[in-house]
Amino acid sequence: MKPKFQKPDRLRRLREVIENDPFITDKELACAFGVSIQTIRLDRLELGIPESRERTRRLAEEATNKVRSVETGEVIGDLIHVKLGQEGISVLETDKDMAFQRTSIVRGHHIFAQANSLAVALVDAEIALTGTATIKYLRPVRAGERLVAKAEVLSRSGRRHVVKVTTKIGHDDVFTGEFIVFAVEEPGGCGEDSRRGFD
Amino acid sequence: MKPKFQKPDRLRRLREVIENDPFITDKELACAFGVSIQTIRLDRLELGIPESRERTRRLAEEATNKVRSVETGEVIGDLIHVKLGQEGISVLETDKDMAFQRTSIVRGHHIFAQANSLAVALVDAEIALTGTATIKYLRPVRAGERLVAKAEVLSRSGRRHVVKVTTKIGHDDVFTGEFIVFAVEEPGGCGEDSRRGFD
DNA sequence: CTGCTATTAAGACTTGGTCATAATAGCTAT
């Protein structure tokens, strides 16, 4: 009972192929696997894989959401609590997309980004820019761990703010940083609405 | 010659509506605008807007590319030159997606990410992790500017590497940082292939 | 009334499928 390419084998491969080329059509798949279109359709049915247009649509939907959440959000992570000019807490759920595939260790700049944007968000000014930062990574973060960053404004003289950020996973410190953040005036002065500015 | 909703008006609105709901079909549009499907099709033709499936496909394609380039690339920016354990140069083209909309100033963590990943890439080890970093933002970066980061390994004792990174736009220094990067052993020891590890 | 634009309609064809119903091949267990 061994034709050449057995069914379970084909199913596994099929799943993989579709996984990393969701745009592929049944016809192309049939051709690639040397079977009929109907077989491919039955296989998809069995695997619960939707048709190519549906796959494309989902990808597009998901991706637009992702882009929105990554790029439109002014702060990296969720702002849980803020006392402007004083303190704040932000939570960031890490996932494997933030990590190196090989090690599942979260890339440093994500941890930095959370802390930095929190520090900047605390400064009560039209625009705030990070000037200097001294940071320490205390232990590696694995994908899936929840980062809780607490920030505190240590001192302020004029437009210069010193913000201390400590990021924890549970009770474990994983990161600390001291950010010198400067408040800046509105630049052109032609802003139509005047919400707070970050970084 | 004023029916109620004039053509040029409808065209403008049509463009907008499709813009922020690319999944919408001609039928839905026809219904929403109170005209026939054919009218919508002619309008799209005139505006050079492709059909809904095509729009969806493009969105998905673009988005997967973006996700890939942001999340799968091991190094942020393009590695122009590397002498492992010694020095390296990376180039990062900034765009408005990296900046705050209001100010067009590039978010600090992108600049940090480029420098950090370059520093880590220079360390010749299976896995390398940033321990400490002291960084300075010297001037704001505007969306569209090209960041050139140069890194140099200043010293090394055992697994501890001190890497100095300077990022410029043209001849202008915009960022400097000193990264303490640690080389680490393979963790589980069950890696099937052994390419270099970053960060 | 003629000409113009805008709109709508009608018909044939395309892609990439779904769904239902068969027919066929190859093995297997009784």
Added chain:
DNA sequence: ATAGCTATTATGACCAAGTCTTAATAGCAG
């Protein structure tokens, strides 16, 4: 071997969301 099983392929009807072509109609302007 023969009935039974799974896997595969085929066939035909149908759908959504279009395309492209040709044509009819409405409303107004000169």
